[in-house]
Amino acid sequence: MTRALALLVAALAFLAGSGPSRAQGVDMRDIMGGGPNFFSRGGASPIPRETVYYPANYAPGTILIDTAERRLYLILGNGQALRYGIGVGRDGFRWSGVHRVSAKKEWPDWTPPAEMLARRRDLPRHMAGGIENPLGARALYLGSTLYRIHGSNEPETIGQAVSSGCFRMTNEDVTDLYNRVSIGATVIVRN
Numbered sequence: 519m520t521r522a523l524a525l526l527v528a529a530l531a532f533l534a535g536s537g538p539s540r541a542q543g544v545d546m547r548d549i550m551g552g553g554p555n556f557f558s559r560g561g562a563s564p565i566p567r568e569t570v571y572y573p574a575n576y577a578p579g580t581i582l583i584d585t586a587e588r589r590l591y592l593i594l595g596n597g598q599a600l601r602y603g604i605g606v607g608r609d610g611f612r613w614s615g616v617h618r619v620s621a622k623k624e625w626p627d628w629t630p631p632a633e634m635l636a637r638r639r640d641l642p643r644h645m646a647g648g649i650e651n652p653l654g655a656r657a658l659y660l661g662s663t664l665y666r667i668h669g670s671n672e673p674e675t676i677g678q679a680v681s682s683g684c685f686r687m688t689n690e691d692v693t694d695l696y697n698r699v700s701i702g703a704t705v706i707v708r709n
Contacts, residue, residue: 563676563688565589565603572599579698581619581667581705583685585612588677590667590685592698602695604667605675605686612709613683617661619703622696623647626657631664634682655689656696660705667705668692 570591576582578595585606591599606612625647635641645651654669669689670676676688687695 563603563673563691565677567600567602567691567694569594569598570601571597572601573597574599576706577704579700579703581695581699581703583667583705583707585614585707585709588679590687590695592695600695600698602687602691603676605670605678605680607681607683608679611681611683612679613665614707614709616707617663617705619658619699619701619705620661621659622699622701623657623659624696625651625655626653626668627651628653633664637682654687654692656692658692658696658699658705667695 565588572591572593574582574593576593578593580593582591582593582599583589583604583606584591588604588606590602590604592602593599627647628645628651629643630638630641635643647653649671652668652670653666654671657666657668659666665683665685667685667687669692670686671689672686673688675681675686680686
């Protein structure tokens with residue numbers, strides 16, 4: 519039985535309420551979310567996403583990134599925000615400012631900028647989107663900058679200062695954010 523067919527059979531059995539949660543070698547968490555092969559390929563975020571009290575005078579849909587705290591806040595309104603753990607730029611690569619989400623892409627391709635290639639000659643010149651791609655499952659592009667809020671297949675880097683200026687999230691969290699944010703949303707980055 520092919521893996522795709524096994525996934526379908528397991529999902530139908532699960533939804534029908536019959537059969538084990540693990541059928542034909544398929545972990546139902548992979549289908550329903552949270553399993554080791556569901557987007558993140560390595561586990562959940564070490565910093566769980568949560569709704570928090572956040573009194574601020576920003577419009578709902580605004581993204582606030584606090585690089586010192588290593589958290590991203592999506593303003594919901596009524597004094598609430600969704601708080602996500604993020605990976606931020608390492609020393610010398612942190613920045614601040616205000617931009618807008620200029621584009622959104624699912625499973626984006628990655629072309630390292632010239633500055634990154636000069637530092638890391640071992641990097642590929644281009645990489646098609648997919649689970650091995652460092653941009654992960656989704657990317658939100660920030661204005662005309664080289665920076666993005668993007669997924670990562672390295673969830674252990676969340677909460678760390680490891681990037682070249684982009685903001686990393688688990689693939690599960692960036693997919694959640696991607697589905698909630700519109701092109702044109704304001705992104706405020708502060709150190």
